[in-house]
Amino acid sequence: MTAVRPAELIAVASLNGDEQTKTFENCIKCTVCTVYCPVAKANPEYPGSKQCGPDGERLRLKSPEFFDDVLKLCTNCKRCETACPSGVRIGDIIASARGKHGRKPLSLTTARDFVLSHTDLFGSLATPFAPIVNKLTEQSLVKKAMHHTIQVHDHKSLPKYSHGTFRRWYKKHVADQSQYRRQISYFHGCYVNYNDHSVGQNFIRVMNAMNIGVQLLEREKCCGVPLIANGFHAKAKKNAELNVSQLEKALESRSESVISTSSTCAFTLQEEYPHVLDVDNQKVADKVHLFSRFMFGEWREGNIPKMKPLNKRIVYHTPCHLERSGDHIFTIELLKMIPGLEVQVLDSECCGLAGTYGYKRENYDVSMKIGHGLFEKIDHSQADLAVSDCETCRWQIEENTGLSCVHPLSLIVEALE
Incomplete structure (x- = not known):
C-alpha cells in the first residue's frame, strides 16, 4: 500500500x-x-x-x-x-x-452508544467499585440482558476496570520526577486511567531508566475517538479543546514532548483534531509522539537502558491507526532491539474490533469476519506472546486466539536489568 x-x-x-x-x-x-x-x-x-x-x-x-x-x-x-x-x-x-x-434519535441503542463512548464519565463511576462492576459484567445473565436490550453482543466481554484511577496511583506512588534534568509529559488516556494502570507504570519505569522524568498533564479528557465513532462530535470537540490547552500549557513548562502509549490516542491528538473536529492543534501537533517514536530516537542516540535477554518469540500486530500514521516501524525496530527477542511481524490487517464497533450486536458478525484471518495466523504462529500498541486490538486478539496480547512496554520492562 x-x-x-x-x-x-x-x-x-x-x-x-x-x-x-x-x-x-x-x-x-x-x-x-x-x-x-x-x-x-x-x-x-x-x-x-x-x-x-x-x-x-x-x-x-x-x-x-x-x-x-x-x-x-x-x-x-x-x-x-x-x-x-x-x-x-x-x-x-x-x-x-x-x-x-447524522441523527441520534432516542433509543436503547443510543443509550448503548452513549455508555460505550463517554469513557471519562463511566470510568469515574466504575473504578471505585471495580471488583463489583467487573464481576457483574462477566455474568452470562447480564450479558444476555445487554444483548437483548442495549444490543451489546453477548459474545463480547466488556473491558475490566482497575480499582481507582491511574492519576490517583501516580500521586501516591511515583517518586518526585523533578529530580530528572529532562522532562516529558504523559497523555495516559482513558484505558490507562480506568482499565489498566500497568501500561502507564511500565512507561514511567522505562523513562526513568533512561533518566527522563514523567509528568502528567494538569487535566486530561478522553482523546475523543470513541465519541467521534459514535456520533457525539460536540462532546469530542469540547474534549479536544481542553486537551489542546493542556498540551500547550505542558509544553510551555519544562516538558520537551507529550508522549502517548496508545497508538489511537496519539493519532487522534495529531490528526483528528484539526481534520474532523476543526480544533487547531498546530502549536502542539509536532510535539506529540507515540512512545515508540520518541524512544527509538533516544535509543538510536545511545540513551538505551541495560537489558537482559528475554529468549521469547512474539508476533507483532500493527494497529490500523498506527499504520496510517506510519509510526509502526518505530515499534517494530524497538522490539528488535530487545536482546533475545524473536520478532515476527504479521501482515497488516484489521483485527475487526475497531474500538466500540465490534461490541455492537449489529456489527459483531462483520467484526469477526474481518478479524478471522488474523486470528488464524496468530494461532498458527507458535509464538509465546502477541504484541500490539492498541488496547482494543489486544482485547480482540486475546478474546479470539490462544495467546495473551501485551503492550510493547511490558516486554521492555521485563528485559530491564
Missing part, C-alpha cells in the same frame, strides 16, 4: 475546514480505497470508501438529504487513507459527514 507522505500531511494540515473537505477533488476514482476497506470485503451492505467518502461528499454538499446512514458501517480504521495514492482523507470525510448530518 502507498502511505501518504509527510509533506502531503503537512500540506493538508495547513488547510482550514472548508478546504479540507475539498480534498475529495483529488480523488482519481481508482477505487483502491474500497479494495483495501475491511468492511467492504466483509459486508455487502457497505458500498465502500469511495462511494461513502469522495463520491458521497459531492452529493452532500448539494443537499444534506443525500446523507445515508450506511456511513455508520464505516469502522474509521483509516485503511482507505493509507491506501489512497492521492492523499485524500477519505475516513475524515466520512467521519465529518456523520458528525454533521
